[in-house]
Amino acid sequence: MATSVKDVAKAAGVSVGTVSNVLNRPEKVAAATVERVHEVIAELGFVRNDAARQLRAGRSRSLGLVVLDTANPFFAEVARGAEERAAHHGVSVLVGNSDQLPGREAAYLDLFREQRVNGVLLTPVSDATAFGDLGIPLVLLDAEDEGADVPSVAVDDVEGGALAVGHLLERGRRRIAFAGGPASIRQVADRLEGARRAIAAVPDATLEVIETPSLTVLAGRNVGEQLAHRAPADRPDGVFCANDLLAVGVLQGAGILGDLRVPDDIALVGYDDIDFAQATVVPLTSVRQPAREIGAAAVDALFAALADPDAAPQRIRFRPELVVRASTGG
Known part of the structure; x- marks a missing residue:
């Protein structure tokens, strides 16, 4: 039988709520308690059921990133910057390569909607105004479109x-x-x-x-x-x-x-x-x-939009050199 959260809580001598906080909001728990719970998790071989957690929370612990060409070292650096900043927010990055094809871009956006990601960072193939009804938060990455009411991070x-x-x-x-x-x-x-x-x-x-x-x-x-x-x-x-x-x-x-x-x-x-x-x-x-800075700023813009959905979308523009x-x- 699979180990449950209740088993971890009993073995660690804490409540189920404390185990949940260790897994999802560790900053709310004393460092010694976090360490003890993780030791028990390792001993018991506990694996969280992320699929069930996503259904309860409505969102996953991930965000989507769709770029024009993952073979381009520039976009690899952008992705690295996004991953590094996303880790600070406790989420991972799922990367998609549109290969400059609108059909592939649309398929990845559909997939990320199904995965209930927190939001999507997108380098669009063409006009970005079509993504206003995407249904999940969107940040334009290495692109900007004044006609699209979404945050953007780009270079001039x-x-x-x-x-x-x-x-x-x-x-x-x-x-x-x-x-x-x-x-x-x-x-x-x-x-x-x-x-x-x-x-x-x-x-x-x-x-x-x-x-x-x-x-x-x-x-x-x-x-x-x-x-x-x-x-x-x-x-x-x-x-x-x-x-x-x-x-x-x-x-x-x-x-x-x-x-x-x-x-x-x-x-x-x-x-x-x-x-x-x-x-x-x-x-x-x-x-x-500044590839890494672009990726990091896009993640920050996404979480700013999540924190205050009614705020005006951020439009960040870097200077080229x-x-x-x-x-x-x-």
């Missing part, structure tokens, strides 16, 4: 795009290309908008937009190979990529598979400043986002 990607292209222009580059996509992803659109604003301030500068099907190394490699096959007068002298994975791919396609030199022929800027950016063959100039390395002559 318009400013980040302007920083990247402004740097290329300062280096004397005038034929700039932006590589990124799909255009429906809000971060891609905002970074492109920032690039356009920087270009507009320099009369003799031009901007070519190269839309990619995804934000992966392979998509960037295809762009790099295409640029390498162009005549010198027809190709850009500076490339801004919507993320670092694309930029790494462009570096491979243009400078390894092709015969272009970075930064001599093409100066290259990425976005996110993942750890790998500084370890490429030519260290990559990038726009840094340009990190200059050899790919632009740094």
Whole structure:
């Protein structure tokens, strides 16, 4: 027969309510009592029935996190920051990968509703206004949408795009290309908008937009190979990529598979400043986002909304930072 909470309480010499507090609200119990109860739990092999507890409480001890691409080191760092902060709140993080597909995103949201998670941190594939009736608390992560009445934690990607292209222009580059996509992803659109604003301030500068099907190394490699096959007068002298994975791919396609030199022929800027950016063959100039801080702030915003559902939604925006390395002559 399975060990029950009553068995633990009897063996520890405390009430059932004290055992419940040790499991769910340990800060309300004396440290010596918490230690004694945990010793008894270990001795008796007690395992809590979380499914039954969730039905009674209406919520689980977890929250959901859905990102565009778990293979992207940026989102891995965001998830780590969310997990570290969630642990302080006594909950775990369930991670889902939408792979930039609306259907997969919807499936994860349905799953998390069924699991009765405390809330969801979401990097949406497209328009976030459709999630107003989700039925569980929602925080937009690495995204913001003024039309959605939900908290958000993001970086000013318009400013980040302007920083990247402004740097290329300062280096004397005038034929700039932006590589990124799909255009429906809000971060891609905002970074492109920032690039356009920087270009507009320099009369003799031009901007070519190269839309990619995804934000992966392979998509960037295809762009790099295409640029390498162009005549010198027809190709850009500076490339801004919507993320670092694309930029790494462009570096491979243009400078390894092709015969272009970075930064001599093409100066290259990425976005996110993942750890790998500084370890490429030519260290990559990038726009840094504080990934762990974004994840942690999103968890805090979620619990703030849980604590006061009637409060105005928090909208937290971090500032991007340009990190200059050899790919632009740094």
